[in-house]
Amino acid sequence: xxxxxxxxxxxxxxxxxxxxxxxxxxxxxxxxxxxxxxxxxxxxxxxxxxxxxxxxxxxxxxxxxxxxxxxxxxxxxxxxxxxxxxxxxxxxxxxxxxxxxxxxxxxxxxxxxxxxxxxxxxxxxxxxxxxxxxxxxxxxxxxxxxxxxxxxxxxxxxxxxxxxxxxxxxxxxxxxxxxxxxxxxxxxxxxxxxxxxxxxxxxxxxxxxxxxxxxxxxxxxxxxxxxxxx
Amino acid sequence: xxxxxxxxxxxxxxxxxxxxxxxxxxxxxxxxxxxxxxxxxxxxxxxxxxxxxxxxxxxxxxxxxxxxxxxxxxxxxxxxxxxxxxxxxxxxxxxxxxxxxxxxxxxxxxxxxxxxxxxxxxxxxxxxxxxxxxxxxxxxxxxxxxxxxxxxxxxxxxxxxxxxxxxxxxxxxxxxxxxxxxxxxxxxxxxxxxxxxxxxxxxxxxxxxxxxxxxxxxxxxxxxxxxxxx
Amino acid sequence: xxxxxxxxxxxxxxxxxxxxxxxxxxxxxxxxxxxxxxxxxxxxxxxxxxxxxxxxxxxxxxxxxxxxxxxxxxxxxxxxxxxxxxxxxxxxxxxxxxxxxxxxxxxxxxxxxxxxxxxxxxxxxxxxxxxxxxxxxxxxxxxxxxxxxxxxxxxxxxxxxxxxxxxxxxxxxxxxxxxxxxxxxxxxxxxxxxxxxxxxxxxxxxxxxxxxxxxxxxxxxxxxxxxxxx
Numbered sequence: 001x002x003x004x005x006x007x008x009x010x011x012x013x014x015x016x017x018x019x020x021x022x023x024x025x026x027x028x029x030x031x032x033x034x035x036x037x038x039x040x041x042x043x044x045x046x047x048x049x050x051x052x053x054x055x056x057x058x059x060x061x062x063x064x065x066x067x068x069x070x071x072x073x074x075x076x077x078x079x080x081x082x083x084x085x086x087x088x089x090x091x092x093x094x095x096x097x098x099x100x101x102x103x104x105x106x107x108x109x110x111x112x113x114x115x116x117x118x119x120x121x122x123x124x125x126x127x128x129x130x131x132x133x134x135x136x137x138x139x140x141x142x143x144x145x146x147x148x149x150x151x152x153x154x155x156x157x158x159x160x161x162x163x164x165x166x167x168x169x170x171x172x173x174x175x176x177x178x179x180x181x182x183x184x185x186x187x188x189x190x191x192x193x194x195x196x197x198x199x200x201x202x203x204x205x206x207x208x209x210x211x212x213x214x215x216x217x218x219x220x221x222x223x224x225x226x227x228x229x230x
Numbered sequence: 231x232x233x234x235x236x237x238x239x240x241x242x243x244x245x246x247x248x249x250x251x252x253x254x255x256x257x258x259x260x261x262x263x264x265x266x267x268x269x270x271x272x273x274x275x276x277x278x279x280x281x282x283x284x285x286x287x288x289x290x291x292x293x294x295x296x297x298x299x300x301x302x303x304x305x306x307x308x309x310x311x312x313x314x315x316x317x318x319x320x321x322x323x324x325x326x327x328x329x330x331x332x333x334x335x336x337x338x339x340x341x342x343x344x345x346x347x348x349x350x351x352x353x354x355x356x357x358x359x360x361x362x363x364x365x366x367x368x369x370x371x372x373x374x375x376x377x378x379x380x381x382x383x384x385x386x387x388x389x390x391x392x393x394x395x396x397x398x399x400x401x402x403x404x405x406x407x408x409x410x411x412x413x414x415x416x417x418x419x420x421x422x423x424x425x426x427x428x429x430x431x432x433x434x435x436x437x438x439x440x441x442x443x444x445x446x447x448x449x450x451x452x453x454x455x456x457x458x459x460x
Numbered sequence: 461x462x463x464x465x466x467x468x469x470x471x472x473x474x475x476x477x478x479x480x481x482x483x484x485x486x487x488x489x490x491x492x493x494x495x496x497x498x499x500x501x502x503x504x505x506x507x508x509x510x511x512x513x514x515x516x517x518x519x520x521x522x523x524x525x526x527x528x529x530x531x532x533x534x535x536x537x538x539x540x541x542x543x544x545x546x547x548x549x550x551x552x553x554x555x556x557x558x559x560x561x562x563x564x565x566x567x568x569x570x571x572x573x574x575x576x577x578x579x580x581x582x583x584x585x586x587x588x589x590x591x592x593x594x595x596x597x598x599x600x601x602x603x604x605x606x607x608x609x610x611x612x613x614x615x616x617x618x619x620x621x622x623x624x625x626x627x628x629x630x631x632x633x634x635x636x637x638x639x640x641x642x643x644x645x646x647x648x649x650x651x652x653x654x655x656x657x658x659x660x661x662x663x664x665x666x667x668x669x670x671x672x673x674x675x676x677x678x679x680x681x682x683x684x685x686x687x688x689x690x
Contacts, residue, residue: 036361038375066372068340116340116364116371179372227361227373230423266591268605296602298570346570346594346601409602457591457603460653 031214034182036225037161042173044222045161050210051217052188054080054087055154057127059210060191061090062135062199064118067179071096071113076163076175077121078184082156089163090123098134100125100146107146109134118180120200124190127151138200140193158211160184161224182229186210261444264412266455267391272403274452275391280440281447282418284310284317285384287357289440290421291320292365292429294348297409301326301343306393306405307351308414312386319393320353328364330355330376337376339364348410350430354420357381368430370423388441390414391454412459416440491674494642496685497621502633504682505621510670511677512648514540514547515614517587519670520651521550522595522659524578527639531556531573536623536635537581538644542616549623550583558594560585560606567606569594578640580660584650587611598660600653618671620644621684642689646670 026049035046061078069075072094080088089101097108100123111134112119122135130148134141157164160181162171185199185208199205207214220226256279265276291308299305302324310318319331327338330353341364342349352365360378364371387394390411392401415429415438429435437444450456486509495506521538529535532554540548549561552574559566560583571594572579582595590608594601617624620641622631645659645668659665667674680686 034373036373036375038373068372068374117366117369225359225361225375227359230370264603266603266605268603298602298604347596347599455589455591455605457589460600 026217026219028217029214030182030216030218030226032229034180034227034229035160036180036227037177037223038225039223040173040176040178041222042162042171042176044176044224045159045171046221046224047219048158048160048184048211049217049219050158050186051208051212051215052210053154054152054156054158054210056088056152056188058125058189059088059152060122060124060187060189060196061088061184062120062122062186062196062208063184064120064182065114065179066116066118067092067114067177068116069114069178074175075114075177076161077177078158078160079163080152080156080158081164082153085153085156086163087152087156100132100134102147102150102152107132107144109141109144111136111141114179118182122191122196122199124196126190135196135200138197140196161222183213184211184216185213256447256449258447259444260412260446260448260456262459264410264457264459265390266410266457267407267453268455269453270403270406270408271452272392272401272406274406274454275389275401276451276454277449278388278390278414278441279447279449280388280416281438281442281445282440283384284382284386284388284440286318286382286418286440288355288419289318289382290352290354290417290419290426291318291414292350292352292416292426292438293414294350294412295344295409296346296348297322297344297407298346299408304405305344305407306389306391307407309389309393310382310386311389311394312383315383315386316393317382317386330362330364332377332380332382337362337374339371339374341366341371344409348412352421352426352429354426356420365426365430368427370426391452413443414441414446415443486677486679488677489674490642490676490678490686492689494640494687494689495620496640496687497637497683498685499683500633500636500638501682502622502631502636504636504684505619505631506681506684507679508618508620508644508671509677509679510618510646511668511672511675512670513614514612514616514618514670516548516612516648518585518649519548519612520582520584520647520649520656521548521644522580522582522646522656522668523644524580524642525574525639526576526578527552527574527637528576529574529638534635535574535637536619536621537637538618538620539623540612540616540618541624542613545613545616546623547612547616560592560594562607562610562612567592567604569601569604571596571601578642582651582656582659584656586650595656595660598657600656621682643673644671644676645673 074094075092078090085103086101091099093099098111099106099108120137125132130145132144132146161177163175187208195205304324305322308320315333321329323329328341329336329338350367355362360375362374362376391407393405417438425435534554535552538550545563546561551559553559557568558571559568580597585592590605592604592606621637623635647668655665
């Protein structure tokens with residue numbers, strides 16, 4: 001079990017009017033690694049640097065996630081924000097549902113609970129039809145139609161662990177993620193069922209062209225551990 | 231189905247200021263055997279004699295355990311105590327969580343319930359990072375960071391079935407274990423995921439160097455049955 | 461699906477002081493057949509005639525059972541009664557537990573719920589040690605120690621579907637079985653784990669020497685259907 005030493009540095013991640021002070025240098029590559037968020041904080045997060053701009057009209061986002069946070073606790077699972085908008089946020093809501101927000105009202109899914117064991121979770125969305133689905137352990141939820149015609153804006157910031165709030169970078173402990181995230185990948189198109197199932201079972205699939213865990217560029221902040229996946 | 235006759239004897243197991251009167255001779259080897267604790271008592275337990283001193287900075291503890299005790303009942307699953315400290319205790323708490331204590335406050339995990347059927351349960355801890363996890367049926371829980379830098383003290387006593395209390399050997403029926411324990415093994419290092427899964431499936435793994443069920447040195451006390459595993 | 465015509469007849473099944481009027485002739489053999497108890501009644505039952513007297517100091521009883529009766533409903537699953545004693549009764553209790561009674565107080569097990577799908581259920585007991593276990597889908601429950609040294613008396617009557625009550629044959633609708641029973645077998649010894657698992661998976665095992673479903677001698681009473689197992 002090896003834990004990477006975090007090389008400390010100080011940077012400023014400014015997105016238009018919105019700022020977050022980063023205390024970590026960029027690192028690359030998370031093959032066979034897990035991000036462990038051990039405590040509830042309002043300062044621990046990981047910024048992910050995409051391989052290409054995130055102006056999107058379709059996407060597939062996959063990750064493996066485990067948490068012991070109680071059901072009634074809101075949890076941010078993925079946050080992509082530009083200056084004025086929460087462009088693509090995924091939450092576990094207080095009522096246990098998993099939600100997906102793009103610039104305003106979200107859409108809500110009843111999925112099996114997140115547990116202390118890893119859940120393989122994907123989200124697919126396509127602007128043309130608005131068809132939206134979560135995929136749990138390779139099984140698709142019922143489709144919902146959500147914001148057909150919408151576009152996700154580029155030039156924002158992706159965070160794991162915290163929700164970059166409307167109020168200039170304000171982070172809230174009660175929304176923070178506690179647990180583990182690994183194998184996050186993102187594509188700018190909708191993967192087929194067979195590809196999503198292949199990813200779920202750890203088989204070879206086309207590398208994410210927005211995020212590829214093995215080549216992930218990331219910045220650790222606060223109390224986040226990078227641990228061998230064991 | 232054969233039940234071992236318990237050869238009776240009288241001994242005193244004194245650990246510094248803490249004493250427990252034992253009424254059983256030492257026996258060796260539990261291959262293909264199950265310890266059955268049939269009733270709630272304050273006098274039935276099994277003392278396990280380790281193959282080496284338990285001054286530990288890392289360990290893996292595995293066992294198969296079954297119980298019908300109701301969820302709201304506290305249950306001691308493993309107790310290693312030196313004179314003044316509960317060095318390594320594993321409990322099922324009243325709220326159903328599984329907990330792990332070393333010398334003071336513990337850490338708590340939400341795991342699937344223990345049932346009348348056997349659960350394969352492992353616990354890993356490493357002092358350097360504090361990374362702690364339970365493994366249920368070969369699947370790892372979310373890591374928690376617990377007492378990094380801590381050391382477990384040697385020269386104590388390991389009991390199954392009872393919690394040797396602070397008050398000179400005081401045992402409490404309402405904390406006692408009722409059910410079955412088998413295949414307990416312990417190593418002084420953290421086993422890899424593949425090793426833990428191999429153990430879960432009953433495949434060959436390196437024998438526990440602290441406890442090895444097949445060569446276990448143990449002392450039965452009170453009402454505990456050694457039964458063929460069938 | 462074929463349903464056997466019940467050849468009607470009238471007989472009296474008298475066991476010492478206890479009487480039940482039977483309205484059916486004896487039939488033999490239930491290979492690939494299921495007993496369907498479609499309604500709640502106080503008059504539908506199947507009497508099973510054992511191949512040998514049931515003076516027993518050990519046994520294995522297996523059956524496949526399905527019911528949609530709600531959890532809070534008591535259900536008789538198997539009743540063997542002599543004149544003055546419930547010799548061997550198996551119940552689903554009002555609290556959902558499965559119980560086993562021999563001549564007095566019973567012992568209770570927390571097992572997975574009976575459902576609309578078939579549960580493969582075995583019960584083993586041995587007088588010498590009192591070790592008692594239910595086996596669900598081939599998995600053994602935690603052992604309980606129940607009435608070591610006890611003997612089951614011979615010359616009684618086995619019923620499915622109703623509990624022959626203390627009060628001269630009085631049957632109660634609210635305890636009756638509604639659902640399906642098939643593949644009931646009974647041996648006068650404790651089957652090994654591998655044999656019980658073989659039976660569960662439908663592999664070849666030694667034929668029950670007390671009851672063998674394929675050669676079962678039985679008498680239908682009231683509203684019970686014998687249906688092809690499909």
